[in-house]
Every structure is written in C-alpha cells, then in structure tokens.
Amino acid sequence: MKDKALPKQAEEVLTEESVKAIETAIEEKIHLSVEAALTNQDELYAEKLEELVGAIDKDHTSKLNRVVEAVDVNNANKLIHVVKRYEKELGGRANQFKTTLVESISDYLEEYINESIPTRAIEEATKNSTAREVLSNLRKVLAVDSTLMSESVKEAVVDGKTQIDRLAIKVNKLEKENTLLKEAYTKQRAHLLLESKTSNLTGRKREYLIKILQDKSPTFIKENFDYTAKLFDKKENQRLSVIKEEAFKTRKVKTDAPVLKISEKKKEARNPYLEELQRHHK
Amino acid sequence: MAKQKLKIIKFIEEISSKNYAKAHKYLKSVIEDKIEKKIHHATEKPLF
Numbered sequence: 066m067k068d069k070a071l072p073k074q075a076e077e078v079l080t081e082e083s084v085k086a087i088e089t090a091i092e093e094k095i096h097l098s099v100e101a102a103l104t105n106q107d108e109l110y111a112e113k114l115e116e117l118v119g120a121i122d123k124d125h126t127s128k129l130n131r132v133v134e135a136v137d138v139n140n141a142n143k144l145i146h147v148v149k150r151y152e153k154e155l156g157g158r159a160n161q162f163k164t165t166l167v168e169s170i171s172d173y174l175e176e177y178i179n180e181s182i183p184t185r186a187i188e189e190a191t192k193n194s195t196a197r198e199v200l201s202n203l204r205k206v207l208a209v210d211s212t213l214m215s216e217s218v219k220e221a222v223v224d225g226k227t228q229i230d231r232l233a234i235k236v237n238k239l240e241k242e243n244t245l246l247k248e249a250y251t252k253q254r255a256h257l258l259l260e261s262k263t264s265n266l267t268g269r270k271r272e273y274l275i276k277i278l279q280d281k282s283p284t285f286i287k288e289n290f291d292y293t294a295k296l297f298d299k300k301e302n303q304r305l306s307v308i309k310e311e312a313f314k315t316r317k318v319k320t321d322a323p324v325l326k327i328s329e330k331k332k333e334a335r336n337p338y339l340e341e342l343q344r345h346h347k
Numbered sequence: 348m349a350k351q352k353l354k355i356i357k358f359i360e361e362i363s364s365k366n367y368a369k370a371h372k373y374l375k376s377v378i379e380d381k382i383e384k385k386i387h388h389a390t391e392k393p394l395f
Contacts, residue, residue, distance in 0.1 A: 168352075171352065171355055184385065195390065
C-alpha cells in the first residue's frame with residue numbers, strides 16, 4: 066500500500082525510516098486536528114445543549130406554574146363551596162336540629178315528671194296547704210283558739226256572724242234609701258228656689274232660665290241665676306236689634322212718600338216685628 | 348320557658364364536654380323549674 070502511495074522519486078529519496086517518521090508525524094498531526102475538532106464540536110454541542118435545557122426548563126416552569134394556578138383556583142372554589150355549605154348547614158339545619166332536640170328533651174322531662182308526680186297529687190297537696198293557711202288566717206281573725214272551739218262558743222260565733230250579716234244588709238238598705246231621699250229633697254229645694262226666683266219674670270225669660278237651671282243644685286242656682294238672666298237679656302237685645310235692622314231693610318214704604326203716610330201707619334200696626342220693637346222700646 | 352330551654356342547651360353542652368357535674372346541676376334546675384311551674388299552676392286554682 067505504501068509503495069503504491071509514494072511516487073518512485075520519493076521512494077528513492079526517502080528511506081524507510083524517514084517515511085515512517087513522516088507517517089508518524091502526519092498521524093500525530095491528524096490526531097491533534099481530530100481532537101481539536103472534537104473538542105470544538107463538544108463545546109458547540111455543550112452550548113447548544115445548555116440552551117436547549119434552559120428552554121425546556123423555562124417551558125416546563127411556565128407550564129407547571131399554570132398547572133399550579135389552575136389547581137389552586139379549583140381547590141379554592143371547592144373550599145368556598147365547602148365553607149358555604151358548612152355555614153348553611155350550621156345556620157339552618159343545625160339550629161333546627163338544636164331546637165328540636167331541646168324541645169324533645171323538654172317534652173320528655175315534662176312527661177317523666179307527670180308520670181312520677183301526678184298533677185292531681187300536686188293539686189291536692191296545694192289545696193291542703195292553702196286550706197290550712199286559710200283556716201289559720203280565719204282563726205287569727207276570729208281569735209279562735211283550741212279553748213274556744215267548743216260547741217257553745219261555735220254557736221255564739223255563728224249567731225254573732227248571722228246578726229252582723231243581717232245588720233250589714235239593713236245598713237246597706239238604709240243607706241240607699243237615705244241617698245234617694247237626699248236626692249229628692251235637693252231636687253225639690255232646687256225646684257222651689259227656681260220657682261221663687263222666676264215667678265216675677267216674663268214668659269220667654271222664665272222659660273229660658275227654667276230650661277237652663279232645672280237640673281242644677283240649689284247652690285248652683287243661687288250662684289248662677291243672675292249671670293244666666295243677664296246673659297239672656299244680652300242675647301235678647303242682640304236678637305231684637307237684628308230683627309229691627311231686617312225690618313228696616315225689607316220695608317216697602319219710604320218715609321218721604323206723602324201719599325202712603327196714611328197707609329204707613331196701618332202697615333206699621335200690622336208689622337209684627339215693628340210691634341215687638343215698639344213694645345220693647347216702651 | 349326560654350330560661351328552661353337555655354338550661355337544657357347548657358345541659359347538652361356540658362354532657363358533650365363530659366362535665367357531668369355541671370350537666371347534673373342544669374338538669375336538676377330544669378326539673379325543679381318544671382315542678383315549680385306545676386305547683387304554681389295548681390295554687391292559682393281557687394280553693395272553693
């Protein structure tokens with residue numbers, strides 16, 4: 066192979082040893098070049114691999130972050146649901162259960178007490194106790210002790226009680242009669258007083274005063290008679306002045322008409338308002 | 348009645364926390380209240 070590789074001139078010039086030396090040198094050179102190339106390649110690949118690993122890491126990190134966020138949100142929502150449900154259960158059904166339980170226990174205890182201590186027994190006991198208390202109070206009121214509890218004393222006490230009751234009824238009856246008599250007497254006195262005071266008065270005034278004062282007491286009549294009479298006079302004057310004005314306004318005949326003077330006198334006499342006025346002024 | 352219910356609630360609470368002495372106290376008080384109520388009801392009725 067070597068023979069074919071080298072030309073004849075080189076074979077003549079180069080000895081076997083020098084050829085070997087050249088071969089070794091060339092091989093070393095090739096080896097070094099290959100090593101250098103491999104080192105370069107390694108470095109290049111290492112850089113690329115680092116970049117690749119970095120990119121993959123970044124990608125995985127972002128994906129994992131998203132996954133963690135999604136899981137967090139999901140879990141948070143579930144927890145919110147759990148909390149709401151818990152609150153609902155605690156506020157509604159738990160309270161209802163509590164109330165029911167308390168009522169059941171209360172009812173059970175009541176039933177148990179009813180069975181153990183019957184209501185009738187309690188009522189009887191309270192009645193006995195109340196009766197004893199009433200009896201003791203009666204003894205105190207009537208001053209009855211064991212020495213006075215004989216039959217004769219009992220009879221006397223009963224008789225006394227009957228008499229007292231009878232007299233009380235009589236007193237009540239007399240009091241009622243007395244009240245009625247007093248009322249009638251007061252009415253009569255008032256009536257007489259009113260009659261005496263109004264006997265010298267005219268019709269309308271008398272009627273008015275009797276109407277106003279007829280149900281009043283004699284003292285009231287004494288105190289208020291003059292005021293009432295004055296009030297009537299005042300009202301009457303007012304009424305008459307009003308009637309007078311109306312009569313003057315509504316009259317048909319004028320005072321300065323000479324022809325109607327004769328008939329004016331006749332009409333004046335016929336007019337009841339003017340008659341009343343004239344009578345009053347006189 | 349509200350007072351009795353409160354005592355029953357306390358009784359249940361004490362039973363739940365195994366404090367039997369206090370639970371006994373509350374139960375006794377509830378029963379006393381109930382009997383007292385019955386007696387009071389009976390005394391309100393007139394003797395005659």
